[in-house]
Amino acid sequence: MYTIGKLSKKTGVTVRTLDYYDEIGLIKPSSKTDGGHRLYNDEDVMRLERILALKYMGFTLEQIKEILKGATTTWYESIQQQLELVKREQKRLSMLEKALLGVSHSLEFEREVNWSLIFGITQLFQQDQEDLFQQYDDYLNEEEINKIIDMDAQMTEEDIKEWLKVIGDIKHNLDIDPVSEKAVQLAESWLSQVEKMFGNDEALLEDMREALQNLKEGVAFYPMDKDVIDFLERVFIAKEELK
Amino acid sequence: MYTIGKLSKKTGVTVRTLDYYDEIGLIKPSSKTDGGHRLYNDEDVMRLERILALKYMGFTLEQIKEILKGATTTWYESIQQQLELVKREQKRLSMLEKALLGVSHSLEFEREVNWSLIFGITQLFQQDQEDLFQQYDDYLNEEEINKIIDMDAQMTEEDIKEWLKVIGDIKHNLDIDPVSEKAVQLAESWLSQVEKMFGNDEALLEDMREALQNLKEGVAFYPMDKDVIDFLERVFIAKEELK
DNA sequence: ATAAATCAACACGTTACGTGCGGTTCAATA
């Protein structure tokens, strides 16, 4: 027989928590003293341990109450459901991580907080990737879209950093002469970055270029808006003409 | 100028939420009508959009309040801190996922809910892996411990399932004759599983065997308690003697 | 028997709002 204090020490759960579990009917003590103090026996202890295990597995107290009186079928369903929840949360966190990394690196390259970049990144990760790329449907085929999504998912921190550096550089020099050496250099570093990501898939690159040119909404796969695209176009056209 | 309803529609945030943000001083409307209705201008809208972006990035409203009036240094720190938080949560979820998968598969192999298995699995994932393997310090060297931790982290769902099947089978037959064909078969399926995981590192296997034999606490790397170990020992000893 | 420790029971605080209410103000129509 344990008083509530002993039980608390034995299990590491605070007295208040046991209070609360009593209050919501999760564990009622099996007996009481004449004065009204709660006494827990070994069976109660076992029940508490089960509660703690289930809590660790991420169930709410309400779910635990149900599970502890339920059949095996309830069990299996509950666990599958919980697994689904965990997987969704993992997806969300992985997007969140990328968004934070993006903002973090952008802070390194620019002296001020770049809000439009932040909006771009968060928008980019807000809805499901598939939904996001829906708008490119007119320009890219399914295979190409999947290739981009796949690549996006596999981007490492280093990749994000490099992209942001290249695009950040360009954004700071949008107004320079398209035929200047600096402009050509910027365009080339962008091109090499693209090549590193997509390889030499000329058809894909061409389709993407067309998509980016035509879409009103600025943000593309990475925080590359129309400003940047237009700059690149100017440089490439100038280069063509020089030949 | 937007009334609170228009702003709500424009941004997708509920009126109550805007109410609340006003209440805690996160966005005060820049002006009001004579009757007291709140009016928001473009600057207010921008502030709201920033708030939403930060909220998506996982900050609390209190943090957002601080960030929005702070300097760039605050920014960088906040983001790093948030990244840390995300990474910890990712770790936790990955353990949680494994625990749930373990219980799920154990439900497939046994007809009833196996609480001791659940305790084993949750204990296994509760504290940090390094802490957990601390107790093996006397028997395994650092390199070996790291190898096990590494292997544990890389276990796929399929691996977990196979382990649980093998161990579950053994647990259901703890009392059979160690020289019976069934016993030998069980021991061999266990051995092949071990080999699949650890390769042919004889020294590691021997050290692990010793550790498992000597530790009072039953749970080892997978829900394999002393019962199982003892069974395996009996079979192997019987085999030796038969030779 | 008395002091010290423990306990029960209650209340309020936490986060980010949802839901609902009565009363006021706004915008559009008769």
Next chain:
DNA sequence: TATTGAACCGCACGTAACGTGTTGATTTAT
């Protein structure tokens, strides 16, 4: 201009899982 319906304000209570603190009763140790 008067009316009416929609929008709005301010307030209050509810949520999940407890933490913190209080007061008064009970148990334990001396």
